[in-house]
Amino acid sequence: MSAAGPRRRDSAATKQALLEAARRRFAADGYAATYIRDIAQDAGVNVALIARYFGSKEGLFRDCLASSADDLERSVADNLTVDDLPELMTSHLTGLKKGEYPTRILMLLRSSGDERAEEIRLGTLRSFAERIAAMTGSSGDAAVLDAQFVLAATLGLTILRSSGMQPLAAAGEAEITPRLRRLITAMLG
Amino acid sequence: MSAAGPRRRDSAATKQALLEAARRRFAADGYAATYIRDIAQDAGVNVALIARYFGSKEGLFRDCLASSADDLERSVADNLTVDDLPELMTSHLTGLKKGEYPTRILMLLRSSGDERAEEIRLGTLRSFAERIAAMTGSSGDAAVLDAQFVLAATLGLTILRSSGMQPLAAAGEAEITPRLRRLITAMLG
DNA sequence: AACTGATGTAATCACTGGTTGACTTTCTCC
DNA sequence: GGAGAAAGTCAACCAGTGATTACATCAGTT
Numbered sequence: 001m002s003a004a005g006p007r008r009r010d011s012a013a014t015k016q017a018l019l020e021a022a023r024r025r026f027a028a029d030g031y032a033a034t035y036i037r038d039i040a041q042d043a044g045v046n047v048a049l050i051a052r053y054f055g056s057k058e059g060l061f062r063d064c065l066a067s068s069a070d071d072l073e074r075s076v077a078d079n080l081t082v083d084d085l086p087e088l089m090t091s092h093l094t095g096l097k098k099g100e101y102p103t104r105i106l107m108l109l110r111s112s113g114d115e116r117a118e119e120i121r122l123g124t125l126r127s128f129a130e131r132i133a134a135m136t137g138s139s140g141d142a143a144v145l146d147a148q149f150v151l152a153a154t155l156g157l158t159i160l161r162s163s164g165m166q167p168l169a170a171a172g173e174a175e176i177t178p179r180l181r182r183l184i185t186a187m188l189g
Numbered sequence: 190m191s192a193a194g195p196r197r198r199d200s201a202a203t204k205q206a207l208l209e210a211a212r213r214r215f216a217a218d219g220y221a222a223t224y225i226r227d228i229a230q231d232a233g234v235n236v237a238l239i240a241r242y243f244g245s246k247e248g249l250f251r252d253c254l255a256s257s258a259d260d261l262e263r264s265v266a267d268n269l270t271v272d273d274l275p276e277l278m279t280s281h282l283t284g285l286k287k288g289e290y291p292t293r294i295l296m297l298l299r300s301s302g303d304e305r306a307e308e309i310r311l312g313t314l315r316s317f318a319e320r321i322a323a324m325t326g327s328s329g330d331a332a333v334l335d336a337q338f339v340l341a342a343t344l345g346l347t348i349l350r351s352s353g354m355q356p357l358a359a360a361g362e363a364e365i366t367p368r369l370r371r372l373i374t375a376m377l378g
Numbered sequence: 379a380a381c382t383g384a385t386g387t388a389a390t391c392a393c394t395g396g397t398t399g400a401c402t403t404t405c406t407c408c
Numbered sequence: 409g410g411a412g413a414a415a416g417t418c419a420a421c422c423a424g425t426g427a428t429t430a431c432a433t434c435a436g437t438t
Contacts (some may be wrong), residue, residue, distance in 0.1 A: 047396085
């Protein structure tokens, strides 16, 4: 991490750095308000590399979304029950570090207008709702609807927290998990 | 409203038309992805009038946000109880007409980066949370936190519906109100 | 009818941001 | 170590966007 000299050339690492910088920007500011020059600067590389590695700003956004969706899907083990949901959602919500945005979830709320990106986004949200519904043992539209209420609450909490609404933004797991448990029990119990 | 001939000159009506067109666009696409030329065209008016009446795109956005916030605040009567919340929120959520976005609520989720606009936005959200908390009779951070969970759910539901997530997007009051009642009772009951 | 201020229009400007192609530097392999 | 490929940089281009300006038209007044 020494600042002296140019960084060793490594396309995979550069691509990753761009992806992470982009995810932060897109998650925080949305697609249209994010400028690829800023992303490149965050990643410490030249703007033109975005075109080279991702084809276009759209392409970069799609890759961000896909990788975020993938991370999220992978974080949900197959044998989870309704009882595990509060902890799982709290952990995504509060994130690993203080002050860091829950970029993965926020990405699911950002739209670029691109059709393929929208497919990934809605597909992921839909898959989540269905997996939650499946945990209850029930099926059908009514069960998915219940699950969507839980999902909606999580998304809304993410937004409110990321815009700094107090006291929610400062709340820790101790405050959030039991409330999520109450909410989830009411909707899926 | 006849299409024949130039519209009668009426600055107040023009301003209102611009405001409504802008609210739709901003709510649907966000600030950065909305172009004032589109707004003007929707309103059937020349672009330059936006500068004349609102100073700038920022100014127009602020007025949209302020009027949306005002509409929402006014819709909450002072003597409401927790029991009235499900119906109130459902009505905002489903809106008056089918297919029409709940622009007022969505505006509260749109950010322009402008400081003054952000104050209105966060102030309105905060005021809502506090009014909901007050309905429970309790006070303090814990009560506001509970209220924010209800608010978050409403915002999340608005987003999911407006992005066409089925079956939620097609659900009517009969499906939504009872579920909101369950959720609200669990959080505030 | 002429004047005046309000309302609306069209052309233009200055600038931003995504994209492109040529160029330079670093790495890899023989 | 040198050739060729890969990685990265640079400068220019171009479409689009918000803002501005000068001009036209209408309604009410005297």
